[in-house]
Amino acid sequence: MKMLHFDNQTIWYDETLLKDDPMQVFSPEFWQQQGKVIGNAQGRGTTWFVQTQTIQAALRHYRRGGLFGKLIADSYLFLGWGKTRSFKEFDLLKTLIKAGVNVPKPIAARAVRSGLIYKADLLSEKIPNAQDLFSILIKEPLPAELYQKIGQEIGKMHNAQVNHTDLNIHNILIDDSGKVWIIDFDKCLYQPGDAWKQGNLDRLKRSFEKELAQKTIHWCKAEWPTITSQL
């Protein structure tokens, strides 16, 4: 990993994956001007999918959710470069890849400081030919085999002691070869012990139930144990 440090800005990047200018890649306009935006997805904000000189990537600007988010949309309290959300997610993704969990490769992270606050961005590998679980379940039910694979992937993440504090059906992707991927590690953390693991599962289960209540997804309660049977 390489690092560029200035008074008010730090950029971390993987020099084997990033051949574009690290100073430019966090700006959506940089990609738009070159006609290299290949799509986008809406979450808390917009995730831009871009064609870099090496691989396709997902560019995300860190944003808060909820009411608080409307007041200080994308600003966080600065407590040191190593404690910024973008650096921590970059670092966690590297740990997860080493542990053999299917997560996007981190390409570059940035934090920009102004006084007490900072703003942050992350560029990571776009998972090719993948859809999130919510988008799939709107259209059709998922075969039991894939629920098993979801359970296995969560199990690998938990064995690596990573607490995914926002595990939900929008943050699980499945690609066209049937591989399961976990994304969106903002605010997630390395945490010893087991006590917190059930909390991740409860949150995921609630996200199925919430969409089911609105009758939007092809899912039934009996499918839940297929996930947990793999843990």
Ligand SMILES: Nc1ncnc2c1ncn2[C@@H]1O[C@H](COP(=O)(O)OP(=O)(O)O)[C@@H](O)[C@H]1O
């Ligand atoms: N690396 C990626 N590969 C493919 N799709 C992605 C990737 N990262 C994000 N997405 C898509 O963008 C959506 C929002 O991204 P996410 O990282 O979950 O941000 P947030 O939930 O904070 O808005 C995801 O639900 C997914 O559909």
Ligand SMILES: [Mg+2]
């Ligand atoms: Mg998300």
